[in-house]
Amino acid sequence: MPNDVLNGIVLRTTDYRESDRILNVLTKERGLVAVTARGSRKPNSKHAAFASQFTYGEMEVNERMGKLQLSSSTVFESFYSIRESYEQLLSAARIASACEHVADNNPNDALFLLLYHALSVISYGDNDPKDTELCFMAKLLKLEGFAPTLTYCVRCGQDLRKEKEIRFSNAMGGSVCERCGSAFVTASAVALEAFRRMMLIDLADMRKVRLPEAVRNELDSLIYNYAEYVFEFTVRK
Numbered sequence: 001m002p003n004d005v006l007n008g009i010v011l012r013t014t015d016y017r018e019s020d021r022i023l024n025v026l027t028k029e030r031g032l033v034a035v036t037a038r039g040s041r042k043p044n045s046k047h048a049a050f051a052s053q054f055t056y057g058e059m060e061v062n063e064r065m066g067k068l069q070l071s072s073s074t075v076f077e078s079f080y081s082i083r084e085s086y087e088q089l090l091s092a093a094r095i096a097s098a099c100e101h102v103a104d105n106n107p108n109d110a111l112f113l114l115l116y117h118a119l120s121v122i123s124y125g126d127n128d129p130k131d132t133e134l135c136f137m138a139k140l141l142k143l144e145g146f147a148p149t150l151t152y153c154v155r156c157g158q159d160l161r162k163e164k165e166i167r168f169s170n171a172m173g174g175s176v177c178e179r180c181g182s183a184f185v186t187a188s189a190v191a192l193e194a195f196r197r198m199m200l201i202d203l204a205d206m207r208k209v210r211l212p213e214a215v216r217n218e219l220d221s222l223i224y225n226y227a228e229y230v231f232e233f234t235v236r237k
């Protein structure tokens with residue numbers, strides 16, 4: 001089998017045997033792949049730099065019996081500064097985990113670009129990493145076809161943008177007026193508007209997202225509850 005060249009970002013690493021590491025990588029060419037990096041935990045390994053979480057680079061792989069092995073690698077960007085704070089690391093790890101959950105082995109340029117931009121902003125931006133994480137999740141929901149309704153009641157169609165009391169239903173896919181769904185969780189108009197804008201902004205503007213603390217806390221709960229409902233997974237640790 002000839003070697004294949006793949007561009008990718010390492011989402012997760014798992015130590016294997018004495019010195020090997022298995023890399024779960026989101027690639028431009030083949031979507032999500034698992035690659036064995038033999039000997040990469042040895043101090044002088046040629047793969048040591050590439051075989052760590054969040055690294056973006058190019059891999060040359062060979063395929064044996066359906067399994068990919070790393071033969072050479074080039075690091076384009078290590079995103080090393082993500083490790084400078086616990087909050088940055090946690091947000092980046094949740095982003096990588098969500099990517100791994102939704103990705104399959106088909107190329108997905110939009111998902112790759114979203115991941116790349118989110119990691120760049122967490123690494124080099126000066127906004128709160130949680131804001132980038134929430135913006136990533138909002139965009140991921142939209143990308144995967146789960147953009148919720150946020151400006152009118154999903155049941156009766158009433159415009160909710162001027163309402164004070166709004167409800168949100170995961171099962172119904174968005175905002176619900178007080179009359180139609182008083183049993184659902186409450187949501188503030190300002191948080192729903194921030195959610196809507198985060199889904200729509202350009203990737204280059206992710207670094208400008210700065211949520212007021214109350215909105216950040218509200219969306220951290222609302223967006224994750226909704227994402228976990230539609231994606232059927234738990235990201236939060």
Ligand SMILES: [Zn+2]
Pocket residue numbers: 153154155156157158176177178179180181
């Ligand atoms: Zn209604």
